[in-house]
Every structure is written in C-alpha cells, then in structure tokens.
C-alpha cells in the first residue's frame with residue numbers, strides 16, 4: 001500500500017498531519033523535580049464553564065451516522081492517505097479530559113492528534129461539567145467525522161483526603177504535626193488539618209503506624225489519637241494535593257482493616273454510573289476493583305438498564321486485592337487498565353513494571369483490551385518535552401503491545417496536552433515500526449479463548465488469517481463483524497498489517513477504537529460477502545484509501561470465511 005502515500009489529499013487534517021514536525025529529542029530539563037502521582041493544579045485557572053462547552057451545538061440538520069454509506073474516523077483517514085496502510089499507528093491513545101482540554105477547540109485538537117478515547121475522571125468536576133464534556137465529544141464526532149469513544153472512570157471508595165478547602169495544594173514540612181480527622185469542619189479548615197473520607201480511620205490506625213500520602217509524596221508517623229483526630233508528625237516533607245490517596249503501613253506492610261470492606265462502587269459511584277448510562281458512554285472504568293463479583297454485578301446492572309447497549313466495563317487494576325484475583329477479574333471484564341498511580345501506592349514501586357507486563361500479557365491471552373495508565377509523560381504537565389526515561393517507559397508499553405496508552409494530568413490539566421499526545425503518537429509509531437522490522441513474526445502461543453465450537457472456528461480463522469497476513473505481506477485484513485468479536489480475535493494476534501473492521505453499529509465501532517491495530521468503520525452490509533467486498537472496495541477507492549492491486553485478506557463472521565484477493 002506504499003503507493004497510497006501518493007494520494008495525499010489536501011484536507012486540513014492531511015495538511016496538519018503532513019506539517020506536524022516529527023518528535024525530536026527533548027531539550028534538557030533545567031532540574032530534576034518531584035514526580036508524584038499527582039501534581040498540584042497550579043498551571044491554569046481557565047477552567048471552562050458548561051456554557052463554553054456547549055458552544056459546539058449539535059448540528060440540527062447534521063448528517064447522522066446512518067445517513068452515510070460508510071463512516072471512518074477523519075484522523076485515521078488522513079493518516080492512511082499520508083502514510084499508507086502498513087505504517088498506521090496500532091497502539092490506541094486515551095486522553096483524560098480536564099480543565100485544560102474540555103473546550104470544543106481543545107477536544108478537536110486532541111482528536112486531530114489521534115485521541116481514540118476521551119476519559120472523564122469522576123473524582124473531579126461535577127456531573128454538569130462532565131455532561132457538557134461528553135456532549136462536546138459527541139458533537140465533534142457527528143460534525144467533524146471523528147469516532148472518539150467516551151470512558152467514564154468512577155471515583156471508588158478507597159481512603160482519601162478531602163479537597164483542602166479549595167487550596168490547590170499545601171506543603172507539609174519535616175517535623176510538623178498535622179491532624180488527620182474524620183470530623184467535618186467549617187471552612188476555612190484549621191491550619192495543618194486534613195479531612196479524611198473514611199469513618200473508621202481513627203479506629204483502625206495505631207500509634208507508630210506510617211501514613212503515606214499518594215504512595216509517598218509525603219509521609220507521616222502517627223503519634224497520638226484523640227477521638228476522631230489522629231495527630232501525625234511529618235517524616236518526609238511533600239506536597240499534599242486535593243483528594244490524595246492515603247494508605248497506612250505497619251511493620252512494612254500496608255494495613256487493610258475494615259477499609260478492605262469498603263464497597264468498590266460507592267453510592268456516589270452508582271449515581272455516576274446511572275449518569276453514564278443516561279449519557280450513553282462507551283466504557284465504564286471501575287476504580288479499585290477487588291473481585292470479579294463486582295464486575296459481574298455492574299454488567300448485569302447495565303444490561304438491565306440500557307437494553308441493546310454495548311457499554312463495556314473496564315476493571316482498573318490498582319490494589320493488592322485486584323492482584324490476588326487478577327485472572328478472574330479480567331475474565332469477567334471487557335478490558336483492564338494498569339492503573340499504576342494507585343498501584344504504586346499499594347505495592348513497592350519496583351514491583352510495578354513486572355505487574356504491568358503480567359497484566360498486559362494476561363489480557364492478550366484472554367482477549368481483553370488493556371490500557372497502560374499514569375505518569376507515562378508526567379513531566380510534560382510542566383515541560384514541553386518528555387524525559388528520556390518517560391520515552392523509554394512509553395516505548396516499553398508499546399513493545400509489550402498493550403492496546404492503549406493513557407494520559408492523565410498531562411492532558412487534563414497540563415500545559416502541553418497536544419504535545420504530550422504527539423509524543424505518545426510518534427513514540428508508538430517508531431517502536432511499532434522497529435518491532436515490525438526487527439522482530440518479525442515473534443511467536444506467542446495464544447491459548448484458546450472460545451467457549452463454543454462455532455467460536456473455536458472463528459478463533460482458528462483469525463489465527464490463520466493473521467499468520468497468512470504476515471507470511472504474504474498483505475496490505476490489510478478486512479473483517480466484516482456484527483458484534484466486533486472477530487475483529488478483537490484478529491487484534492489479539494497483533495498482525496503486521498492493520499485490520500479494517502467493518503461493523504453495522506456505531507457503538508461497536510466506537511468500542512473497537514480501544515483495541516490494538518483495529519481501524520473501525522461503520523457500514524451497512526449483508527450476508528453476501530461478494531457484494532460486501534465489491535461495495536467496500538468501491539467506497540474506499542472513491543475516498544482514496546485503497547487502490548487497485550492492493551492485497552487484502554477478507555474475513556466475515558457471518559460465513560466464517562477467509563479470502564485472499566487483490567483489490568480489483
């Protein structure tokens with residue numbers, strides 16, 4: 001498909017893509033600075049209002065998805081025209097939307113820059129704010145031809161501090177005595193006082209325990225308990241940020257007393273989930289999952305309330321309990337997130353890389369998409385270039401062939417959201433290319449995931465098709481799939497060429513956006529493969545996306561067929 005590069009059309013997207021400068025090595029950062037899980041919000045105060053966000057109204061006479069013969073994402077289309085099939089990006093990108101990126105023009109810049117999924121973190125902002133952001137993403141999709149999916153991330157009910165009475169951060173100095181309390185205070189908060197959200201806190205801690213803020217951004221020692229108040233001396237100074245996570249440790253181990261019994265999904269989370277269902281989000285990411293049971297419960301709750309919807313449930317792996325039940329949790333979920341921020345507060349940091357690799361591999365075995373999250377480019381919250389170590393971290397996640405990489409503070413409240421996304425994009429492209437060149441056809445024994453004989457046939461077809469695609473050097477695999485299952489089975493094989501996934505449903509199409517190497521299209525098709533193929537070829541040819549002579553493998557989940565052909 002190299003020749004497709006010559007058919008670069010002069011769309012604004014293609015132009016922008018073509019003039020984007022390649023990722024260049026970062027300039028030295030002036031000094032090494034603290035890299036906590038959360039950095040203070042000290043950068044922008046231009047947080048948009050709900051009315052700013054709706055300044056992008058749905059087009060009343062707009063073209064809706066079903067009126068068009070084929071829907072393809074405008075950003076991918078530009079990339080395909082520019083670079084040809086074989087070098088399209090396979091690793092998907094998730095951006096957390098926050099005050100720095102919630103305006104329609106800011107969201108559009110992220111979509112143009114390759115955002116596949118927009119994540120909304122329900123720990124912050126109110127529902128009105130999130131509603132406006134979700135609707136802005138939807139308008140962007142409808143009016144500008146993007147296919148950005150929306151992921152809602154629940155707050156969860158682990159122990160955390162309150163919101164510091166409105167301050168963006170406070171500094172705790174060595175030797176200072178602070179009060180951590182479950183009492184509710186009038187504002188302003190008394191000096192050196194921190195509110196704790198968990199009622200059992202004062203009862204569960206003991207004098208001598210160590211209290212860690214955000215896995216070590218600051219440390220305290222418990223020196224005295226007075227009713228609901230726990231007096232602590234700061235032993236490691238640091239910045240305290242609103243709603244920072246708290247863990248307490250005794251004799252070198254994390255203490256899980258009754259807080260282990262906190263519900264994974266709090267009552268506030270259930271209201272947020274109802275809100276997510278009403279707004280039709282594509283993914284719900286569940287924080288601090290402890291068992292498969294909670295995932296099964298949520299999935300049946302969603303199924304009962306949103307008939308026919310494809311809302312997917314992503315399990316965030318970020319606690320010790322989730323590691324104990326890892327395989328069962330992943331089997332019950334539609335995907336997983338390696339949430340390294342909180343995980344790094346619960347297990348020693350040096351264990352996080354091997355846990356990441358284990359989760360990524362297990363998800364691939366079980367055919368579930370996996371997102372690697374937190375601190376990938378943390379320094380870019382403040383600086384326009386990443387550190388070498390951050391680039392190496394991103395590369396490692398791409399090399400592990402995770403489905404997706406995620407930006408948190410970098411895109412939510414950082415100074416350089418577009419630059420951070422562009423670094424993820426260029427590092428992904430480069431590492432994927434290197435992998436294809438150097439490690440061709442690396443064999444990974446994939447275990448069978450099918451539960452019926454018919455599924456087994458689909459699975460074998462996909463395994464064979466991926467092998468053939470690599471052996472023949474085809475330009476693309478085309479898969480016609482109603483539920484998306486056959487597309488995900490192909491993605492699991494991580495073939496050397498992209499997979500064009502045609503599906504009849506807009507929600508399946510958005511959901512497939514999270515999966516490695518899939519380019520999802522919405523298209524009405526029949527059971528007649530020959531006519532499907534002819535129609536698809538002529539639609540894609542007319543848009544300059546394929547050319548006569550291109551070699552493709554075509555699959556369908558209706559006929560469970562496999563064909564190799566040149567585009568006529």
Ligand SMILES: Nc1ncnc2c1ncn2[C@@H]1O[C@H](COP(=O)(O)OP(=O)(O)O)[C@@H](O)[C@H]1O
Pocket residue numbers: 037038039040041096097098099121123124125129243341408409410412413
């Ligand atoms: N909807 C929002 N409203 C305001 N601030 C937000 C929002 N989403 C994210 N942020 C900011 O971006 C930071 C990074 O986001 P994220 O990593 O998702 O949250 P957290 O730090 O709580 O894990 C947050 O600490 C917060 O300061």
Ligand SMILES: C=C(OP(=O)(O)O)C(=O)O
Pocket residue numbers: 121123153287318338339340341342343373374408
């Ligand atoms: C992604 C994570 O969750 P959150 O940002 O909601 O804390 C994490 O802890 O890494």
Ligand SMILES: [K+]
Pocket residue numbers: 121122123153154155156287
């Ligand atoms: K969250």
Ligand SMILES: [Mg+2]
Pocket residue numbers: 287318339341342343
């Ligand atoms: Mg977390």
